Amino acid sequence: MNSKKEDRNIIHTQYKAFYLQYAGELIFFARKFVDQYTAEDIVHDLFLKIWDRKSTLIAGGNVKNYLFSMTQHACIDYIKHQTIENNFLQKHVRQLQLDELNYYASSTDDSRDNEEIESLYVSIEKLPPKRKDVFKKFFLEGQKHAEIARQLQISVRTVETHIYQALKFLRENTVWVLFLGLCRF
Secondary structure (H helix, E strand, C coil): CHHHHHHHHHHHHHHHHHHHHHHHHHHHHHCCCCCHHHHHHHHHHHHHHHHHCHHHCCCCCCHHHHHHHHHHHHHHHHHHHHHHHHHHHHHHHHHHHHHHHHHHHHCCCHHHHHHHHHHHHHHHHCCCHHHHHHHHHHHHCCCCHHHHHHHHCCCHHHHHHHHHHHHHHHHHHCCHHHHHHHCCC
C-alpha cells in the first residue's frame, strides 16, 4: 500500500515539475491571442487534460512543440467560439431593440411602463451577487467584458457566462421589452 502512495507522490511531483517547466511559457504564448485570464484558463485546461490521461504523457524531444500546438488549437477554438457567441448575442440584442421599438410605438399607458420597469429592477436584484455585479457593469455602466474581468479578477469567459445566465434569468422572469431602454451600450 505504501508503494502505491509513493508512486502517486512521484507522479504528482513529476507532473508538478512538468507543469512549472512549461505553463508560464504557454500562458505567455496564448496571451498573444486572448486575454490574460483566458490564456491561464486555456493552459490550465490543457494540463488537466494531460493529467487525466496520465498513461499517455508525452516523452521525447517534441513535448514543447506538442504543448504549443495544443495551446494554439485551444486558442483557435476559443476565438471561434467567441465569434459564434458574439454573433448570437448581437442577434438577440437587435431583436430586443426591435421589440422595444415596437413596444414604444404601441405603448400609451405610463403607469404600466413604470410597473414593468419596477418588475425589471426587482428581477435584477434577484440575481446572485456576482452575476448581478457583472450584469450591472456591462448593461448599466457600459463596461467591456475584458474591463469587468480585470476589475473582478475573473476570466472573460466567466464574465460572458454571467451575462448569458443573467439574460436567461431575466428573459424568463421579467417583461423584457423595456430592458434595452434602461441600458446604455
